[in-house]
Amino acid sequence: MTEIIVVTSGKGGVGKTTTSASLAVGLARRGKKVAVIDFDVGLRNLDLIMGCERRVVYDFVNVIQGECTLKQALIKDKRIDTLFVLAASQTRDKDALSKEGVERVLNELTEDGFDYIICDSPAGIEKGASLAMYFADRAIVVVNPEVSSVRDSDRILGLLSSKTRRAELGNGGVEQHLLLTRYNPERVASGDMMGIADVKDILGIEVIGVIPESPGVLSASNAGVPVILDDASDAGQAYSDAVARLAGETRPLRFTEAQKKGLFARIFGS
Amino acid sequence: MGLFDFLRSRPKNTASVATERLRIIVAQERAASGRPDYLPLLRRELLEVIRKYVNVDPDAIDIHVERDGDSEVLELSVALPEKAANPAAAAAAAASAD
Numbered sequence: 001m002t003e004i005i006v007v008t009s010g011k012g013g014v015g016k017t018t019t020s021a022s023l024a025v026g027l028a029r030r031g032k033k034v035a036v037i038d039f040d041v042g043l044r045n046l047d048l049i050m051g052c053e054r055r056v057v058y059d060f061v062n063v064i065q066g067e068c069t070l071k072q073a074l075i076k077d078k079r080i081d082t083l084f085v086l087a088a089s090q091t092r093d094k095d096a097l098s099k100e101g102v103e104r105v106l107n108e109l110t111e112d113g114f115d116y117i118i119c120d121s122p123a124g125i126e127k128g129a130s131l132a133m134y135f136a137d138r139a140i141v142v143v144n145p146e147v148s149s150v151r152d153s154d155r156i157l158g159l160l161s162s163k164t165r166r167a168e169l170g171n172g173g174v175e176q177h178l179l180l181t182r183y184n185p186e187r188v189a190s191g192d193m194m195g196i197a198d199v200k201d202i203l204g205i206e207v208i209g210v211i212p213e214s215p216g217v218l219s220a221s222n223a224g225v226p227v228i229l230d231d232a233s234d235a236g237q238a239y240s241d242a243v244a245r246l247a248g249e250t251r252p253l254r255f256t257e258a259q260k261k262g263l264f265a266r267i268f269g270s
Numbered sequence: 271m272g273l274f275d276f277l278r279s280r281p282k283n284t285a286s287v288a289t290e291r292l293r294i295i296v297a298q299e300r301a302a303s304g305r306p307d308y309l310p311l312l313r314r315e316l317l318e319v320i321r322k323y324v325n326v327d328p329d330a331i332d333i334h335v336e337r338d339g340d341s342e343v344l345e346l347s348v349a350l351p352e353k354a355a356n357p358a359a360a361a362a363a364a365a366s367a368d
Contacts, residue, residue: 147288154296158303191283198289202296 002110004117005246006136006174008160010152012123014144015181018217020120021049022228022236023140026243028083029228032115035074037105038088039132040122041096047087050077051224061089064101070108079229084114095127102131125159135165138175140208140246144182145194153178154203177208179242184213189258196256209242211235212255305335316346324350 007020017038024036037060038046047053058073063086070086077083086105089096109117121132133139139160143153160167160174167173180196187193200207211217216233220226228239234255241251313333320326330349335342 147292150292151295151299154299158300188285191285194285194288194292198285202289202292 002114002117003138004106004119004136005138005140006119006121006133007140007142008121008129008133008156009123009142010125010156011149014142014149016142017045017049017120018221018227019140019142019179019181020046020118021226022239023243023246024083024118025080025226026228026240027116028080030247031082033082033113034116034118035084035086035109035114036118036120037086038120039128040088040120041128042090043122044088044090046120047085048224049221049226050085052085056087059087059089061096063105064097070105097128097131099131099134103135106135125155130163133160133164136174137166140177140179142179142181143199145180145199150199150202157203157205176205178203178205179209179211180207181211182213183210183256185256185258208245209238210253210256211238309333320348326351
């Protein structure tokens with residue numbers, strides 16, 4: 001059975017594409033057949049994060065408009081056999097996506113036996129974002145522990161429970177999870193950043209992962225290697241944990257406590 | 271935090287301020303999201319009409335849509351000021367005083 005997962009947030013720059021890439025790689029690494037689709041028409045970026053930007057020939061809009069087949073447009077990942085990327089169009093206007101067209105592509109992927117389809121949503125609540133979430137079975141809402149991100153996430157949660165196919169059919173709605181990114185345990189400990197419990201409390205949904213603020217994320221995007229493949233980085237390990245939870249395993253949260261300071265640092269400050 | 275930091279007064283921690291602000295605004299926006307789009311405009315126009323007769327406060331009008339079985343009920347409540355400050359009566363009183 002195919003599961004469609006939307007990665008969304010409302011606010012831009014919180015880590016949707018980084019998350020989409022890492023979740024897709026993580027699920028594929030577990031032997032699942034995964035397609036990851038960039039819905040950000042006009043501002044394509046998933047290809048860069050996945051490191052396949054020079055292999056994009058056809059894109060999502062080409063497929064929808066019948067200018068190529070889906071097979072031609074799917075870019076096979078060089079690292080993992082069961083992972084495919086569908087890039088967003090760079091040049092066309094945003095109206096190039098249609099509900100029928102998106103549904104057709106998703107149905108074809110389902111028939112091709114994909115286990116997971118990850119929809120990387122654009123920021124905002126315009127057409128691209130609403131189409132990315134419309135057909136979803138599950139939603140990963142990416143949120144930074146920061147006021148504007150949390151508020152926007154709440155708007156998105158409202159849309160997920162009203163403007164999606166599952167909400168319209170009334171069969172339980174879209175399963176929603178929170179993924180906190182750019183989490184800084186030291187700043188939480190000093191009272192300068194909202195903690196996991198605060199964000200979870202305000203938004204009222206469960207947390208599937210907490211990704212610490214980490215230099216590894218920028219290095220990974222520089223190199224075009226999704227950060228989950230960097231087993232040495234805390235962010236990569238935190239994404240692996242999130243993928244495991246997505247697959248139904250229970251894993252305790254890691255990298256969410258401030259490092260204990262030594263006696264010297266405690267006496268003289270840092 | 272070092273030993274000497276205790277001597278300095280710390281400003282109220284910003285994370286708890288953020289949490290408190292968010293709790294309020296999110297609750298407000300959730301309450302607003304279920305309502306029809308025309309409610310704010312309806313509220314404003316009703317306020318204008320009422321103010322022709324009674325000088326009520328801008329926030330004296332409470333407007334709700336509630337679902338009652340199959341039908342929806344538009345509920346409107348206006349809190350009148352304690353002393354009826356009727357502009358027409360006030361004008362008449364001013365005229366007779368001349």
